[in-house]
Amino acid sequence: MSTQLKFGILTVSDSCHLEPLKDQSGPKLIEEVLKHFPCSLCTPKIVPDHLDEITNTLVQWSNEKYNVILTTGGTGFSSRDVTPEATLNVIEKKAPALTYAMTSNSLKITPMAMLSRAVCGIRSQTLIINLPGSKKAAIECFGFIKDVIPHAVALLTDQKESVASLHNKMQRGGSIDVQPSTRNNEMTPSKVKLKVAARDRKSPYPMIEVSKAFEIVLRECTQTQCIETVPFEKSLNRVLAEDVHALEPVPPFRASIKDGYAVRAEDGAGIRRIKNVAAAGDKPFENELQSQEAVRISTGAPVPAGANAVVQVEDTSVVEASTDGSIEVSVKIEVTPRLNQDIRQIGSDVQQNSLVLNKYHRIQPFHIGVLAMLGKTKVKIYKCATIGIISTGNEICDPGEALEPGKIRDANKVTLMNLLKQYSYNPRDCGVAKDNPDSVKYALEKAFTQNDVVITSGGVSMGEFDVIKQVLLEDFGATIHFARVNMKPGKPTTFATLIYKEKRKIFFGLPGNPVSCGVTCLLYIIPVLRYMENSVNFKFPVIRAKAPNLKNNDPRPEYHRVQVKISPDSGELVAYSTGDQISSRLNSLIGANGLAVVKQNHDDTLYYEVMLFDELIGFS
Numbered sequence: 001m002s003t004q005l006k007f008g009i010l011t012v013s014d015s016c017h018l019e020p021l022k023d024q025s026g027p028k029l030i031e032e033v034l035k036h037f038p039c040s041l042c043t044p045k046i047v048p049d050h051l052d053e054i055t056n057t058l059v060q061w062s063n064e065k066y067n068v069i070l071t072t073g074g075t076g077f078s079s080r081d082v083t084p085e086a087t088l089n090v091i092e093k094k095a096p097a098l099t100y101a102m103t104s105n106s107l108k109i110t111p112m113a114m115l116s117r118a119v120c121g122i123r124s125q126t127l128i129i130n131l132p133g134s135k136k137a138a139i140e141c142f143g144f145i146k147d148v149i150p151h152a153v154a155l156l157t158d159q160k161e162s163v164a165s166l167h168n169k170m171q172r173g174g175s176i177d178v179q180p181s182t183r184n185n186e187m188t189p190s191k192v193k194l195k196v197a198a199r200d201r202k203s204p205y206p207m208i209e210v211s212k213a214f215e216i217v218l219r220e221c222t223q224t225q226c227i228e229t230v231p232f233e234k235s236l237n238r239v240l241a242e243d244v245h246a247l248e249p250v251p252p253f254r255a256s257i258k259d260g261y262a263v264r265a266e267d268g269a270g271i272r273r274i275k276n277v278a279a280a281g282d283k284p285f286e287n288e289l290q291s292q293e294a295v296r297i298s299t300g301a302p303v304p305a306g307a308n309a310v311v312q313v314e315d316t317s318v319v320e321a322s323t324d325g326s327i328e329v330s331v332k333i334e335v336t337p338r339l340n341q342d343i344r345q346i347g348s349d350v351q352q353n354s355l356v357l358n359k360y361h362r363i364q365p366f367h368i369g370v371l372a373m374l375g376k377t378k379v380k381i382y383k384c385a386t387i388g389i390i391s392t393g394n395e396i397c398d399p400g401e402a403l404e405p406g407k408i409r410d411a412n413k414v415t416l417m418n419l420l421k422q423y424s425y426n427p428r429d430c431g432v433a434k435d436n437p438d439s440v441k442y443a444l445e446k447a448f449t450q451n452d453v454v455i456t457s458g459g460v461s462m463g464e465f466d467v468i469k470q471v472l473l474e475d476f477g478a479t480i481h482f483a484r485v486n487m488k489p490g491k492p493t494t495f496a497t498l499i500y501k502e503k504r505k506i507f508f509g510l511p512g513n514p515v516s517c518g519v520t521c522l523l524y525i526i527p528v529l530r531y532m533e534n535s536v537n538f539k540f541p542v543i544r545a546k547a548p549n550l551k552n553n554d555p556r557p558e559y560h561r562v563q564v565k566i567s568p569d570s571g572e573l574v575a576y577s578t579g580d581q582i583s584s585r586l587n588s589l590i591g592a593n594g595l596a597v598v599k600q601n602h603d604d605t606l607y608y609e610v611m612l613f614d615e616l617i618g619f620s
């Protein structure tokens, strides 16, 4: 179930009401709630130990359709403790087993648990749970009951699909983890045996459109705030995390644009005595050039003081030279010079203090050249997410291995690794998992320990050995945001988020078919990695191309692999199918530079929207 729950966190305490900063339990509960239900909304409030104030808040939040209200405090034996009474005032049904779960587990920790009078119950669609006032006890008690909250809410809000899915899972031997439990803390040697006849025969996940799926992915993935400073020559393809200003002007001195003679323009055309020679790299002359004088100058050399024009050698002739021809004594300027002709003024390329490179730009080779020019040898860049890649399947073997009967070579992992490398990410090979929950759990644990984003291929469809979603839910408490998308290829694409060792992780379960895996990586993963890196404007271009003979008999829109070329005659873009589009045929991506979106039976459509993911090709 995609758990976006609305929680009210009500601290009941006279002293915290007077001094809100004293409240430790409320903020800690919010932290715990968000850890386990990352998409939830939490509204905090502090009220004194006053029957009416507590009652009013419970009624108001329940009327506003809060899913869960957690109260903390006021459950003890002192005369001011009235939270259970306020709760009993408002609930329509009691939920004593929740109270029992908290009490029985707490008693294993302390006999003081006997002094809690906490009540749990239901008002309309809201579950109200009294927790103790102490931070430690409140968090412990929340831990004992948290895992049943999504199902309780699903029942209260009549979410049939979610309820059915959970019932199915329990029938086939799964359980809801309730603490204290060791299942999340260690590798369990063997899972409950799957009762295949009781498995879901229809996917419990709704089929959503590609646009909606991408919207969810963007919503769940945050743009990084992590910045690192790197040597500029190592910054290729990273995203700038600072505006770069020029601390110095470029050029730093008046530089000649031509090989010729530096002169005073006001002297006009005519004869000049050669005073000196200025080559690139020379220090500028300190003595001012006088009237009727010239300095022979090279492109890039500093223009001498007093000179205000350079005349290219082509517009001059020699008047007097040494007998061996090695020295020019005087030359004739044949064409009247204009003021400042062929001189690059100081700062004419880049003005001192001007903004040269913008934050959020992806650094390309020319950016690095500009950084070099400015002497900016260290740059701040945004850190990329760390990414781990896992293949799954009993049939998978290494590409270098000889094939045994029934086995196939792992094409997906290397494809994904190299696709990500092409976009300048540095993914980790996290191995191959077998088609069983223990192996998948083990591989995922390792991958989540090392990476922010984990990508698997295979094991996400309807087969009895497709266990990825089961493991995500049961072993990692993940929220699966979607698991079916209306697209071909890529229907079972699965996206989840979870908290692992107190860190938020992103999970993509790509379908095992190699084309499905590649296409979904292009459609979802590359753009979202760009987004997470703050390359916010990244989008593969979508063009309209003429595409004869693209056929699709599937009700799902097909992302047809095409080669888009530019017609030399008309300049029109033309898309050619790469052949058989079955999801196993990875060759359909060979030579493709675009994905044409083809709706079912649109035989007569001549123009299609094509997402370009590679260079355009000219007709040869």
Ligand SMILES: Nc1nc2c(c(=O)[nH]1)N[C@H]1C(S)=C(S)[C@@H](COP(=O)(O)OP(=O)(O)OC[C@H]3O[C@@H](n4cnc5c(N)ncnc54)[C@H](O)[C@@H]3O)O[C@H]1N2
Residues within 6 Å of the ligand: 391, 392, 393, 395, 396, 408, 409, 410, 411, 412, 413, 457, 458, 459, 460, 461, 462, 463, 466, 489, 490, 491, 492, 510, 511, 512, 513, 514, 516, 583
């Ligand atoms: N009853 C249904 N069956 C299937 C459905 C469905 O809706 N109902 N969907 C089909 C679609 S669409 C796809 S796509 C696949 C996706 O399957 P999984 O993600 O579960 O992947 P697997 O079953 O593990 O493998 C599918 C296919 O791909 C080959 N494969 C897997 N990994 C690799 C790899 N690393 N390198 C190369 N090839 C790989 C695997 O051998 C299978 O042939 O499910 C359909 N079924």
Ligand code: MOO
Residues within 6 Å of the ligand: 487, 488, 489, 490, 491, 492, 511, 513, 516, 583
């Ligand atoms: O959706 Mo599957 O990826 O067509 O073969």
Ligand SMILES: [Mg+2]
Residues within 6 Å of the ligand: 458, 459, 460, 461, 462, 463, 466, 512
């Ligand atoms: Mg499968």
